[in-house]
Amino acid sequence: MYIIGKNMNALEAYKIYLSIKLHFQRATYDITKHGMRANMPAEKFEAKTNMKLIFGKLARKYKKQELINIIVFNFATGDKFGGFPYDAEAIEVYKQTKARREKLSYNFEQDLLAIQTRMEKDNILDATQGDHPLILKMLLGKQVTIETVVILNRLLNFIDDYSDDMILGDTCLLVSKYSPFVKKDTKTLTDKHESLINIIARQRVLSNTNNIT
Numbered sequence: 001m002y003i004i005g006k007n008m009n010a011l012e013a014y015k016i017y018l019s020i021k022l023h024f025q026r027a028t029y030d031i032t033k034h035g036m037r038a039n040m041p042a043e044k045f046e047a048k049t050n051m052k053l054i055f056g057k058l059a060r061k062y063k064k065q066e067l068i069n070i071i072v073f074n075f076a077t078g079d080k081f082g083g084f085p086y087d088a089e090a091i092e093v094y095k096q097t098k099a100r101r102e103k104l105s106y107n108f109e110q111d112l113l114a115i116q117t118r119m120e121k122d123n124i125l126d127a128t129q130g131d132h133p134l135i136l137k138m139l140l141g142k143q144v145t146i147e148t149v150v151i152l153n154r155l156l157n158f159i160d161d162y163s164d165d166m167i168l169g170d171t172c173l174l175v176s177k178y179s180p181f182v183k184k185d186t187k188t189l190t191d192k193h194e195s196l197i198n199i200i201a202r203q204r205v206l207s208n209t210n211n212i213t
Contacts, residue, residue, distance in 0.1 A: 007059075007063060007064065008064050008067070009056075009059055010051075010052050010055045010056035010058075010059050011040065011042060011045050011055075012064075013055040013056075013058050013059040013067060014040060014045060014048075014051055014055040015036055015037075015038050015040050016064070016067060016068060016071065017055065017071055017082065017084070018038035018040060019031055019034070019036040019038040020036075020068065020071045020072060020075060021038075021071075021082055022034075022038055023177055024075040024082070024174070024177045024178075025080070031180065032180050054084075054085050054086065058070075058086060069094060069097075069098065069181075070083060070086065070091065070094040072178070072181045073093055073094045073097035073098070074090050074093050074094065075177075075178075076097065076146055076174065076178045076181075077093060078170075078171075078174060079093075100145060100147070101147060101182075104183070104189070105189060107145050107147065107148065108147070108148050108151060108193070109193060111144040111148040112148070112193055112196045112197065112200060113196070114138070114143060114144060115127050115134065115135060115138060115144065115200050116196060116199060116200060118134060118138065118143075119200065122134070125202065125203055126200070126201055126202055126203040126204055127201060128152070128156055128158040128200070128201045128204050129158070129201075129203055129204060132162075132165075132168060133158065133162070135149060135152065135158075136149070136162065136168055136171060139171065139175075140171060146174070146175060147182055149175050150175055150178055150179045150182045151182065151186045151189065151190065152190075152197070152200075152201070153175060153176075154179070154186065154190075155190050155197065156197075156205070159172045159175050159176055160172075163176075
């Protein structure tokens, strides 16, 4: 998971916001490679009175990692402004997402079971395939969490298949961009639910196995 240091000033807080915004909105910008290096000259920032007030307040109230999480978690909802100007609603999104992520293992299992139930109901062979795969439909319908989709995509690599889709393209980009902010050590989690994942993605798993052999 992408992590950065402790304290900051208003300009540094604003650059963090700009960098994360670039990361989520530009396919070519990767914050894990470019870091928090959005360009904002101090002189230009001094003229942005409203921004100085908002990000000065954020810099005083939160540590760097907290601010990163607030911004990231709001962008992860699909909000193109990432929660700006960080009113009570944006902070509530942060608190709810933080609480959800603390129950990652439980939510992952519940999401897998929900996907399996829907597959059985709708007679779907693979939740990661088709014109508009079930797993992405359920994400759009807020029936599974974005963390679950990130973890499954790391294992199954299905998001790229739909990155150019007119309907799903933005969602695929969001999943890809959120991935660096979800903890990396998820192998134990996927190993624990291997049999269920093999059911959910049976055709893709079979195809991958055939390609390896």
